[in-house]
Amino acid sequence: MVRRACLRISVITGVVITLLVTVVGGLAHTVMAHAQDDQVRRELRYGAARGDLSRPPVCTWLYAPGATPLANSPAGFPVRADMDQVRRTHQAVERTVRRNGTVYLVRTQVRASGDVVQAVFDMRFQLADRRHLRLGLGVAGLMGLVAAALTGAVLGRRAVAPLAEALTRQRRFVADASHELRTPITQVYTRAQMLSRQAAAENLSEQHREGLARLVGSAGRLGGVLDDLLLSASFSADPERRPERSRVELVALARSVIAEESDRTQDGSLTVVVNSPPHPLYVEGIESALRRAVGELLGNAIGHTPAGGRIEVSLARTRGAVELTVVDTGPGFDPAEAERLFERFHRGAAGGRYGLGLALLREVVTDHGGTVAATGHPGRGARFTIRLPECLPVAVPVRAGRS
Numbered sequence: 001m002v003r004r005a006c007l008r009i010s011v012i013t014g015v016v017i018t019l020l021v022t023v024v025g026g027l028a029h030t031v032m033a034h035a036q037d038d039q040v041r042r043e044l045r046y047g048a049a050r051g052d053l054s055r056p057p058v059c060t061w062l063y064a065p066g067a068t069p070l071a072n073s074p075a076g077f078p079v080r081a082d083m084d085q086v087r088r089t090h091q092a093v094e095r096t097v098r099r100n101g102t103v104y105l106v107r108t109q110v111r112a113s114g115d116v117v118q119a120v121f122d123m124r125f126q127l128a129d130r131r132h133l134r135l136g137l138g139v140a141g142l143m144g145l146v147a148a149a150l151t152g153a154v155l156g157r158r159a160v161a162p163l164a165e166a167l168t169r170q171r172r173f174v175a176d177a178s179h180e181l182r183t184p185i186t187q188v189y190t191r192a193q194m195l196s197r198q199a200a201a202e203n204l205s206e207q208h209r210e211g212l213a214r215l216v217g218s219a220g221r222l223g224g225v226l227d228d229l230l231l232s233a234s235f236s237a238d239p240e241r242r243p244e245r246s247r248v249e250l251v252a253l254a255r256s257v258i259a260e261e262s263d264r265t266q267d268g269s270l271t272v273v274v275n276s277p278p279h280p281l282y283v284e285g286i287e288s289a290l291r292r293a294v295g296e297l298l299g300n301a302i303g304h305t306p307a308g309g310r311i312e313v314s315l316a317r318t319r320g321a322v323e324l325t326v327v328d329t330g331p332g333f334d335p336a337e338a339e340r341l342f343e344r345f346h347r348g349a350a351g352g353r354y355g356l357g358l359a360l361l362r363e364v365v366t367d368h369g370g371t372v373a374a375t376g377h378p379g380r381g382a383r384f385t386i387r388l389p390e391c392l393p394v395a396v397p398v399r400a401g402r403s
Contacts (some may be wrong), residue, residue: 014145025137032133036293037128040105041094045228047120048092048107059125060170063118074100078118082108087116169250182226189219247391248287249280250294251315256292258313261302269307275314281322284391285368293364296357297326297384304330304382317390321370324386332376341374 011158049062056062061070063078082093085108102124110118133161144164196212260274265272283290301311316323333341342362365372376382 009155010149010152012149013155017148018141020143021224023142025134025141029133029137033130035307036129040121040123040126044094044105044107044119044121047121048109048117049111051117051119053117056119059122061120063120072084073383074104074120075101077104077106079108080149082106083116083118083241085241086110088252099112099317110233133290168302182223184231185219185223185226189216189223192219198349214320224257237335245285246287247282248285248290250283250290250388251276252283253287253291254294254313254315254324257291257298262293262382264299265300265311268305268309270302271310273310273312275312275316277316281315281317282391283322283368283388285388289364290368294324295384296361297324299331300357300384301328306330318387320390321387322390325383327383329381332378332380332382333374334378335374335376337373 020100035185043057043060047057047062051057051060051062053067056070061073061077063069063073063083065083068172069077076097078097079095079097083093084093087095087110090110092107094105094107097104097106102122105121105123108116108118134381190214192215194208196216199209199212199312254276255274258274261272298311298313305328311329312325312327314323314325314327342358362372365386365388371387373385374382375385
């Protein structure tokens with residue numbers, strides 16, 4: 001998040017400065033072109049009306065019937081059609097002619113003496129000035145963009161440094177607090193289980209046994225929340241402190257998670273079907289985190305599927321990725337809530353609370369370079385799909401035998 005904030009500040013700063021340079025440069029170019037055009041037209045009109053045919057102004061050539069063109073006159077002039085038209089209508093004609101690799105501004109008119117004169121102005125120098133201006137503006141804009149990006153990066157780091165430090169302290173506190181609380185919570189959970197079994201063995205009152213059962217459930221859920229916080233903190237920690245990754249066989253992992261949840265599925269009279277290929281499917285990642293993610297998907301399906309329902313777990317290879325899908329026959333959800341299901345402690349429209357589970361699931365999958373999606377409809381169950389990049393098995397070189 002901090003890196004994205006720095007990048008966003010750099011990009012915004014660069015875009016703003018680039019836009020300013022572009023606007024200022026565009027205005028300068030427009031003003032320059034307009035001023036040049038006005039000056040050229042004034043010189044052209046003066047030359048056509050009063051210019052000396054033998055000594056015309058610079059970059060200008062004058063043509064008239066009976067007058068000998070200068071030796072350096074451009075090819076293709078005068079424009080005879082304009083001279084004939086002016087001779088007939090006595091109305092001045094101006095046009096732009098592209099010829100000889102440049103642009104000429106041509107004006108044909110009748111002088112006070114009655115002669116038809118055509119003035120031709122070569123605009124190559126004005127066009128060159130405009131090209132040089134555009135080139136200079138482009139270089140200045142590029143340099144400004146680089147300078148703005150560097151400035152934005154420096155400002156961004158300084159601006160988000162307090163936020164980064166606060167986030168680091170928060171993550172460290174969560175990790176330390178979760179770690180310190182894990183042992184006493186585990187002890188409470190174990191002691192509560194022992195008391196619950198003892199109460200059942202001694203045939204204590206139903207109210208007493210139910211109270212101990214609720215205590216066991218609460219302690220177990222609290223332990224699960226601490227595990228989620230520890231796992232989330234491990235993903236947010238520095239790369240040096242994060243667990244090492246290895247090749248994980250996802251089919252075996254999924255079957256192991258399903259076996260661990262067999263008691264819950266049997267208690268709810270649920271049918272769990274596994275569809276997987278006969279060959280292994282490998283992904284690269286942290287096995288404990290992936291186990292927690294798959295367990296969360298399965299636990300979510302068990303928690304939302306009514307007694308006698310069906311849960312289907314499918315694994316397959318699709319276009320260079322491993323796809324794991326969990327489908328249940330539960331109450332489903334509104335498709336508009338699909339993205340919000342992965343928010344922390346989101347409460348669904350039906351009042352169900354999702355806690356950290358699905359939010360942590362997305363965090364785990366995203367950290368492994370994958371995606372997770374949810375689809376469903378009210379009364380028609382839900383489908384959760386995880387896609388992770390496939391890790392192809394390492395080829396073992398075969399040594400040739402001795403002859």
